[in-house]
Amino acid sequence: MDELSFAEETIDRMKDLYGLAGNHAVVRRTIISRIYYSAHHLSRYLLRRVGLRPETWRRNVHQRVIDEIHRQFVATNMMNAQMIPLLRDMRRNRINADYQLRTTISEGDVEDMFDMFDVYLNECRRLLEVIT
Amino acid sequence: MKVLQRKALKQRIMNLAKEQFGDLLKDVRFSGPFEEEDLDADLILRERISLNELGAKFLNIYQPLEEEGYNVLIGHKFDERSKKVKTKGEKR
Numbered sequence: 001m002d003e004l005s006f007a008e009e010t011i012d013r014m015k016d017l018y019g020l021a022g023n024h025a026v027v028r029r030t031i032i033s034r035i036y037y038s039a040h041h042l043s044r045y046l047l048r049r050v051g052l053r054p055e056t057w058r059r060n061v062h063q064r065v066i067d068e069i070h071r072q073f074v075a076t077n078m079m080n081a082q083m084i085p086l087l088r089d090m091r092r093n094r095i096n097a098d099y100q101l102r103t104t105i106s107e108g109d110v111e112d113m114f115d116m117f118d119v120y121l122n123e124c125r126r127l128l129e130v131i132t
Numbered sequence: 133m134k135v136l137q138r139k140a141l142k143q144r145i146m147n148l149a150k151e152q153f154g155d156l157l158k159d160v161r162f163s164g165p166f167e168e169e170d171l172d173a174d175l176i177l178r179e180r181i182s183l184n185e186l187g188a189k190f191l192n193i194y195q196p197l198e199e200e201g202y203n204v205l206i207g208h209k210f211d212e213r214s215k216k217v218k219t220k221g222e223k224r
Contacts, residue, residue, distance in 0.1 A: 060168045063203065082187030085194060085206070089186075092172060092207030099166045108212050119183055 003045035004124075007038035011117060014038075018110060028105045029097040035113045036094035039087060042124050043069050049131055062091060073127060083123055086116050138171065141202055145173050148196065152189040153177060158211050169205045180210045 001009070014031045021027040043065045044054045050072050057064055066087050073079035093113055096103055146160050156177050164172035186208060197204050 063168055080187075081191060082184065085187050085190030086183065088194075088205055089190065089207050092174070092205040095164070095166050095172060095205065096174070096207065100163060106212065108210060112208075112210070116183060 003041040003048075004128075007042045007045075007121070010034055010038045011114070011121075015114070018114075022107060022110060025105055028107065028110050031110050032097040032105065032113050033094050035117050036090045039090050039117055039120050040065060042121065043087065046124060046127065046131075047072065049128070066091070078130060079127055080123055083120060086120055090116050090120075141171055141204070142173075144197065144200070144202075145171070145193070145204065145206070148193040149173075149175050152192050156181070164205070168203070170203050172205045172207070174207045174209055176209050176211050178211050 014034050017027060018031055022031070040062065047054050047065065047068050052068060052072070054061065054065055054068075066084065069079070069087065070084050074081050074084060090113060093109065097105055142160075142162050145162075149157055149160050153175065156179060157175060158178045159176040161174045161176065162171060163174075166172065190206060190208075193206060194204070
């Protein structure tokens with residue numbers, strides 16, 4: 001399974017999980033984390049398509065992936081610049097879900113993550129048509 | 133990051149957020165850093181706006197911060213307390 005298929009499959013399963021148990025805070029945290037990692041893997045997929053090897057990176061990988069998405073696609077006008085703050089926003093939500101246990105994670109937070117992921121996935125699909 | 137530098141960064145983020153969001157901005161909550169970033173910030177917004185508009189405003193906040201050498205992670209939350217006081221069946 002490649003990263004694109006993994007991301008799409010994960011989101012489908014997370015939507016199922018949200019429907020079944022989205023009223024539980026731990027499940028909401030898990031879903032937010034998995035949505036972020038789906039976007040992260042999607043980014044790595046794009047970077048591999050242009051010859052980079054993120055699997056060999058060892059430090060600051062999450063930041064570096066976003067920085068390279070900017071360098072490879074936004075700075076070259078191939079991707080909408082708004083994808084960068086969107087990726088950071090998703091990462092911030094994942095950090096919140098993973099580390100900040102006293103912060104409430106609402107259903108609205110989960111739904112915003114699904115919305116942000118959909119925007120990013122659509123932009124990635126559009127880009128893939130150009131670079132393949 | 134030194135305490136004074138952190139304080140200055142918080143103020144800088146607060147000012148940029150106010151510039152971009154004006155009355156829409158209800159609060160800015162700082163935390164972290166948790167990973168390799170300098171600081172985390174969540175902007176609490178009074179009303180829902182489109183992701184396009186949000187992204188454009190966030191870009192205007194990130195750009196000067198990056199030029200000043202800061203690595204910040206900014207998220208958003210829409211303040212929905214006025215719409216939804218309690219979620220039925222909520223489990224914690």
